[in-house]
Amino acid sequence: MNTCLLRRAFLNQSIVNPGLMALASLSGSSAEAIGATVPRVAPAKRIISLFMHGGPSQLDLFDHKPNLMKWQGTELPESVRKTQRLTGMTSGQASFPVTPTRFRFAQHGASGCWISEALPEMSAIADELCIINSMHTEAINHDPAVTLLQTGHQQPGRPGIGAWLSYGLGSEAQHLPAFLVMISRGSAARPADPLYARLWGSGFLPSNHQGIALRSSGTPVLYLENLPGIDPETRRRQLNTIAALNTARHEFLNDPEILTRTHQYEMAFRMQTSVPELVNMEDESKETFELYGPEAEVPGSFARNCLLARRMAERGVRFIQLYHRGWDQHYNLPGDLTLQCRDVDRPVAALIRDLKQRGLLDDTLVVWGGEFGRTVYSQGKVEAGNYGRDHHGGCFTVILAGGGIRPAMVYGETDEFSCNVISKPVHVHDLNATILHLMGIDHTKLTYRFQGREFRLTDVGGQVVEEVCH
Numbered sequence: 001m002n003t004c005l006l007r008r009a010f011l012n013q014s015i016v017n018p019g020l021m022a023l024a025s026l027s028g029s030s031a032e033a034i035g036a037t038v039p040r041v042a043p044a045k046r047i048i049s050l051f052m053h054g055g056p057s058q059l060d061l062f063d064h065k066p067n068l069m070k071w072q073g074t075e076l077p078e079s080v081r082k083t084q085r086l087t088g089m090t091s092g093q094a095s096f097p098v099t100p101t102r103f104r105f106a107q108h109g110a111s112g113c114w115i116s117e118a119l120p121e122m123s124a125i126a127d128e129l130c131i132i133n134s135m136h137t138e139a140i141n142h143d144p145a146v147t148l149l150q151t152g153h154q155q156p157g158r159p160g161i162g163a164w165l166s167y168g169l170g171s172e173a174q175h176l177p178a179f180l181v182m183i184s185r186g187s188a189a190r191p192a193d194p195l196y197a198r199l200w201g202s203g204f205l206p207s208n209h210q211g212i213a214l215r216s217s218g219t220p221v222l223y224l225e226n227l228p229g230i231d232p233e234t235r236r237r238q239l240n241t242i243a244a245l246n247t248a249r250h251e252f253l254n255d256p257e258i259l260t261r262t263h264q265y266e267m268a269f270r271m272q273t274s275v276p277e278l279v280n281m282e283d284e285s286k287e288t289f290e291l292y293g294p295e296a297e298v299p300g301s302f303a304r305n306c307l308l309a310r311r312m313a314e315r316g317v318r319f320i321q322l323y324h325r326g327w328d329q330h331y332n333l334p335g336d337l338t339l340q341c342r343d344v345d346r347p348v349a350a351l352i353r354d355l356k357q358r359g360l361l362d363d364t365l366v367v368w369g370g371e372f373g374r375t376v377y378s379q380g381k382v383e384a385g386n387y388g389r390d391h392h393g394g395c396f397t398v399i400l401a402g403g404g405i406r407p408a409m410v411y412g413e414t415d416e417f418s419c420n421v422i423s424k425p426v427h428v429h430d431l432n433a434t435i436l437h438l439m440g441i442d443h444t445k446l447t448y449r450f451q452g453r454e455f456r457l458t459d460v461g462g463q464v465v466e467e468v469c470h
Contacts, residue, residue, distance in 0.1 A: 043438055043469075044402070046313055046319065049321045049367045051370065053328075056337075056374075060101045060103050060118065063133050063373075065100070065418050068101075068416070072099070074098050075095060076376060087141060087390055090377075099376065102385060103116040108126035110408040113131055125353065130401065130406055132400065132412055133410065133412045134423065135412075135427075136394055143196070149428045158203045159202050160200050160211065162181075163179060163200070167205050172316030175271065175274035176275070176312070179211040182216075182308060184216075184300060186302075188337075190328065200213065208260045208267070211319075217300065220279050226272070274315075284307070306350065313355065314360065330390060331380060333387055365400065366400070367400055372392060373396030374392050376417045376418055406469065429462035443457060
């Protein structure tokens with residue numbers, strides 16, 4: 001055996017590696033990459049993930065608990081809180097006073113679902129929504145909770161769900177990556193509100209499956225433009241030469257990452273024309289901008305990113321990730337939550353309406369939610385009309401729409417304190433198993449061999465929630 005052979009290449013040759021089948025996606029193919037993993041025609045072809053970073057309060061938005069008023073100001077019973085872990089923000093509190101929401105709720109749509117007054121536009125499209133109130137997670141701090149939900153493990157280093165879908169299904173778009181990311185800063189975002197690029201990284205998967213983040217100002221993607229004096233023809237000749245050198249190197253080392261590098265160069269070349277066309281909004285009508293609201297005119301806003309997400313969906317991008325920061329309301333929740341909801345309410349409803357009127361909602365799965373919920377007790381002192389809530393993993397809400405989801409549905413139930421799930425629990429692994437199912441993938445079969453074992457997004461857990469699927 002060639003002594004220069006890399007250890008990784010040797011292992012890939014020596015073990016039957018299902019991940020190698022995904023190398024077909026390097027050339028832009030899609031389901032052929034893992035045909036055995038796609039046993040049926042999938043209702044969803046793409047996903048738009050609307051991630052509310054920080055943990056939206058289920059108590060103040062979707063999980064209506066009118067009987068809490070009789071408990072207002074009283075100590076949360078230990079029989080309810082049980083052995084749930086406390087964060088460092090409230091572990092020193094002497095008291096855990098029950099604090100009902102200050103927001104009014106009303107029933108909407110055929111399901112009669114309860115939605116807060118903070119989200120009037122989303123309330124108006126209630127019949128398009130499947131509201132899961134019984135989500136739960138074991139993580140109680142932001143980074144491990146976000147990492148668990150999006151990569152299947154609390155510790156960093158694993159691929160994000162967008163990377164898994166790129167690996168498993170490839171891309172329908174020949175001139176755009178399978179996985180694109182956009183970030184907006186909420187009106188109530190705090191300075192200590194970090195998001196790490198590893199959340200959209202490829203982990204141990206080939207690096208061409210990582211998410212590409214679009215910038216809100218300047219060049220949309222860094223290092224995409226040619227250097228001064230380099231025209232497209234010259235760049236094309238350079239890439240041809242590099243590809244030939246990489247091919248020769250691959251034949252010598254048999255390292256698949258060399259082919260991945262060649263693919264990335266080619267994608268970047270195609271993106272030099274496709275990305276400027278994507279972000280150029282001149283072909284959008286006045287009516288469309290009115291649908292998404294005046295913030296859609298502002299680059300980097302959540303509304304603008306929702307409109308861009310629809311344009312990506314039209315162009316075949318497989319996984320579109322929008323992060324909206326600022327949902328960590330440890331204090332001043334009524335005021336800050338109102339600002340955050342004002343940022344997203346109209347754009348989310350507009351996105352779903354826009355997808356539907358263009359015939360894209362049936363095969364586009366829209367996911368809205370955060371990494372966990374908030375506590376029923378107040379963090380710190382309760383003031384007149386004001387309070388805060390700490391992190392809570394015992395229950396929270398995620399919303400699904402389109403892409404094979406049963407609309408006009410509320411799934412799962414929590415206790416009267418919105419503290420524990422009492423009916424139809426959905427773990428984060430169950431959610432991800434269901435998302436993959438809607439994309440036509442058996443979550444137990446989408447695996448990649450790394451460090452001697454098969455890894456998957458749902459790790460060792462996960463059950464498809466069949467009741468929310470058509």
